[in-house]
Amino acid sequence: MKKLITKKDFVLVIIVLVVSLAGLILVNSADKGKTATIKVDGEVVETLSLNEDTLVEFNGVVVTCENGEIYVKESTCTDKVCMRSGEISKSGEGIICAPNRVSIEIDGKNTDLPDAMTG
Amino acid sequence: MEKLKKALPVLALLLVVVVFTVSLFGGEVKTSTASGFAMGSPVNVTVYDTKNGEDYCNQAIERIKYIDDNFLSHTFTSSATYKLNNGGTVKSEWLAEYLNKCFDLIHQSESNRFTLFSGEFKDLWKIEDGGYIPTSDELAKVLENHENSLIAIDEDNNEISIGTGKLDLGALGKGTACDEALETLKKQNVKNALVTVGGTVGMIGSPDGKSDFSIGVRNPFGNQNDYFAVLSITDCFVSTSGDYEKYFERDGVRYSHIFDATTGKPVQNDISSVTVVAENGMLSDFLSTVIYAEGIEKGVKIAEDFDASVVIVNKDKSVLISEELKNKFTLKDDSFSVSVIE
Amino acid sequence: MRNEKIKRITFTALMTAFAVVLSFVESLLPTAYFMPPGSKIGLSNIPVMFSASKLSAHETMLIVVAKSVFVFITRGATAFFMSLAGGFLSAVCMLIMLRKTTGFGFVGIGVLSAICHNIGQLAVSFFLVQSSAIIGYAPIMLITAVITGFLTGTVLRLTMPYFSRLFSFKEMGK
Incomplete structure (x- = not known):
């Protein structure tokens, strides 16, 4: 043996x-990213700015952005891996929910969104 | 087994190298951010390439909250502004000095439309409460109160009291918050930082060690995230006053939150928004409000007197920018037409 | 000869039952705090590994498919495809590694098959969400594979003699 x-x-x-x-x-x-892209079935459905506190829902996945970090607050999937993936904020980090075919990725630096807004 | 024993030192060395690299990169200087809520607006502090950046960010936010809670807020019952507006007196070296600075600015600008006592105007017009058009009697009474809204500062013991009228330091609060936050960060030897309090932005250094900060200038005709131009600037403060922030509309007329102290009415002119770049936040906040209230002609002159640069957006989408901003201003929306102030 | 065949069928059924029960029991356990979310020790890989060393390739695959069908019933289609792809790849890995002399021990085989299992799962995820966000999961999954592979390999090595004593028959593919 x-x-x-x-x-x-x-x-x-x-x-x-x-x-x-x-x-x-x-x-x-x-480095921390500025925006995050949410895809369903590989199609971009939303681009979130990490500077804003928001809540969006796609395919049963509730995505929350708070204090420059994104996490999955709620999901209808069975394994809840997405919910337990925690917060992401750095370029290249991502969360996927395979059962609901949703993915969230923090975009790299090359987005031309300004550093801040006045007004 | 014999071979394994020989390989062990090599593997141990490899492990040490791995652990070393991890610890080296783990403690690396990084960009940190923290956010909060103060002065009625979201607050964001970002510190670039610094160890313990998170702590510094939180200290800066604490400082902003301290200023808001104790002095500038007109809603917190614990604040000096609230106490003064309700007949009390306040003893504070910080506030006495601050108010003196305010009066110096107003005096130097020779503006009589700007006032620190817009509190009663706001209440009367119910700007944040659905809107109300007051009768001329109501207006006259508030204006009379405003006339008597003297402020007395005892120079010996910093005791402050006010007459009638309601103090509202909101116009300068966000800029002051940016000033205080960046002061706090500078004391910690932070070299690169960005602070935003609502629409007021303060910055030092650079976000990546090379380039200036890019600051989007809000499109006054679009929604909250729309910007029509980007300013590439650093080591300065930027504020914007616009008619889109807080307003109500009646019969096609927009009544916004900035008041003309000579009439007691919301300012009505051709300007949609004024963005000012200045050396400190209190000044940029002050100037954006004053220029908005005074209109283009006198406004441009005031900006020059204070050595500040402006981006003025008119209601017809024509944009005026200061000569100094010519190379720092990038238009992103072609429906605006830009001209440089001669 | 007939006796031999019955023995094999019984053994395959027993290993399937083992795999299904272990997979179910594991789904009830919470993830250990130091492990990434959703990761499993992969206890059900132990009977699969044992089958791979004692039974034929198609009997091993039968167990993998049966286990995936059970996953489909309890946890849905996505989990089924992930389980199937991961199970198939890791079974192929085990079949090769256990039958050939490669110089790898049980730990190495456990780790490699765990990595194959993860690759199968990631491939299915990638197909489903079509996003490069998957790549971020790779390093943590590799570390998980080392831990789980070490555990399953060790457990298999320790239990192997008892299983072998219980069921002795002509080994296939040797």
């Missing part, structure tokens, strides 16, 4: 951990 753990396993685990940590650092060191 095969061994429980071999050197190859060890190397594999280390490589996977290094790759995933690098990925995590990449996501976490990103």
